[in-house]
Amino acid sequence: MIKKLIRKSWIILLSGIFFIIACDKVNFFSRPYVAIVNGSKIYLDEYQIKLAQKKSMLSKELLLNHDNHAKRIEEEVLESIITEKIMYLRAQELNLTVSSGELEKRVNEIRNEYGTGFSNIFIQEKLSFEQWIEALKTEMLFEKLIAVDVNARINVSEGEAEDYFAEHRDKYKAEPKVRVAQIVVRDSAAARLALQRLNAGADFFSVAREESIGPEARRGGDLGFITRRIMPDPLDETIFNLRLNEISPIVQSPYGFHIFKILEIKPAKVNNFTESKEEVIAHIRANKEEVAFSTWLETLKAKAVIKKEYSVLRNKLK
Numbered sequence: 001m002i003k004k005l006i007r008k009s010w011i012i013l014l015s016g017i018f019f020i021i022a023c024d025k026v027n028f029f030s031r032p033y034v035a036i037v038n039g040s041k042i043y044l045d046e047y048q049i050k051l052a053q054k055k056s057m058l059s060k061e062l063l064l065n066h067d068n069h070a071k072r073i074e075e076e077v078l079e080s081i082i083t084e085k086i087m088y089l090r091a092q093e094l095n096l097t098v099s100s101g102e103l104e105k106r107v108n109e110i111r112n113e114y115g116t117g118f119s120n121i122f123i124q125e126k127l128s129f130e131q132w133i134e135a136l137k138t139e140m141l142f143e144k145l146i147a148v149d150v151n152a153r154i155n156v157s158e159g160e161a162e163d164y165f166a167e168h169r170d171k172y173k174a175e176p177k178v179r180v181a182q183i184v185v186r187d188s189a190a191a192r193l194a195l196q197r198l199n200a201g202a203d204f205f206s207v208a209r210e211e212s213i214g215p216e217a218r219r220g221g222d223l224g225f226i227t228r229r230i231m232p233d234p235l236d237e238t239i240f241n242l243r244l245n246e247i248s249p250i251v252q253s254p255y256g257f258h259i260f261k262i263l264e265i266k267p268a269k270v271n272n273f274t275e276s277k278e279e280v281i282a283h284i285r286a287n288k289e290e291v292a293f294s295t296w297l298e299t300l301k302a303k304a305v306i307k308k309e310y311s312v313l314r315n316k317l318k
Contacts, residue, residue: 031045032044032309032312033312034047034078034309035078035081035082035307035309036305036306036307036309037085037089037304037305038089038304038305038306039305040085040089042081042082042085044312046081047077047081050077050080051074051077054073054076054077058073074313082304083297084138086297086300086301087142087145087300088141090145090149090300091141091142091144094145094148094149096144096145096148097141098137098141098144103137103140106140107136110136146293149296150292150293151292153292154285154288154289154292156281156284156285158277160284161277161280161281161284162273164284165273165276165277165280169270172270172271172275172276173268173269173270174266174269174270174271175227175228176228176240176265176267177225177227177266178226178262178263178265178266179223179224179225179262179263179264179266180223180226180239180261180262181205181216181220181221181222181223181261181263182208182212182214182221182223182258182260183204183207183208183211183212183221183258184212184213184214184255184256184257184258184259185211185256186213186256187256187257188250188252190257191250191256191258191259192250193211194207194211194259195249195250198247198259199247204220204221204247204261205220205221205222206220208221213256225264226239228240232254234251234253235251235258238251238258239260239262242261242262243262244262244264245263246262247260247261248260248261
């Protein structure tokens with residue numbers, strides 16, 4: 001989770017990563033460019049692609065009726081491309097690359113995570129598969145760059161973690177948890193039959209394995225431990241009002257008709273430092289990484305030699 005939050009924070013700072021970085025592999029004499037960063041050109045067509053992607057996310061009315069807003073968007077897009085170029089050149093300076101094996105592994109991880117919805121990624125982002133692959137490769141390169149050039153220098157001592165925990169002890173309360181099993185079926189008639197069997201003394205796990213359509217049915221309906229607000233209402237309300245070993249009435253949701261049984265209850269408590277140590281260190285590290293990233297990026301920008309071609313920018317849509 002922490003890794004995902006860190007990753008999200010720097011992607012937001014870059015104002016979106018789905019852009020193909022120019023590598024200057026094609027440099028026709030007549031190909032106009034909008035900026036030069038440390039001797040590397042950002043071409044007009046690349047800028048127009050990114051600008052079109054950004055504008056497609058905004059309403060036409062906003063862009064047509066607010067000139068200042070449209071100009072601000074154009075400047076923000078150029079700045080984001082310049083930032084990406086600076087980072088890309090830094091990665092080149094450190095000889096960082098993404099191998100085909102690393103890329104294939106990440107693609108397979110994402111494909112497995114999304115399952116049948118994998119192809120929807122390209123539709124939502126309005127990208128071809130090839131564009132998405134290039135964007136993913138760039139994202140992975142930047143992750144590697146930040147890991148090497150920023151995060152590797154960050155340390156969190158145990159004493160630092162203890163001091164933080166002492167000042168923020170209330171943040172590390174363990175919420176009440178219940179271990180719950182469920183039987184979920186598609187229609188109310190099947191739910192009533194299942195509840196009748198349970199009321200007649202049938203074993204909950206056996207009925208779940210035989211009747212439930214949920215993926216946890218093979219485990220006798222065991223969902224494991226959950227906290228409040230994990231399940232949608234009214235399921236959440238029903239579960240957390242049950243006593244140990246109590247079987248619920250039938251509860252309807254968009255997923256079907258549910259019957260629950262509470263298998264175990266863990267009350268709320270305040271964790272000690274040993275129990276919270278890993279989470280505390282991860283939290284401090286995440287904060288340090290975010291601050292360090294901002295400082296590192298500003299330093300790179302300050303050192304960069306940037307020249308914007310305003311004459312080309314003024315005529316970009318002609």
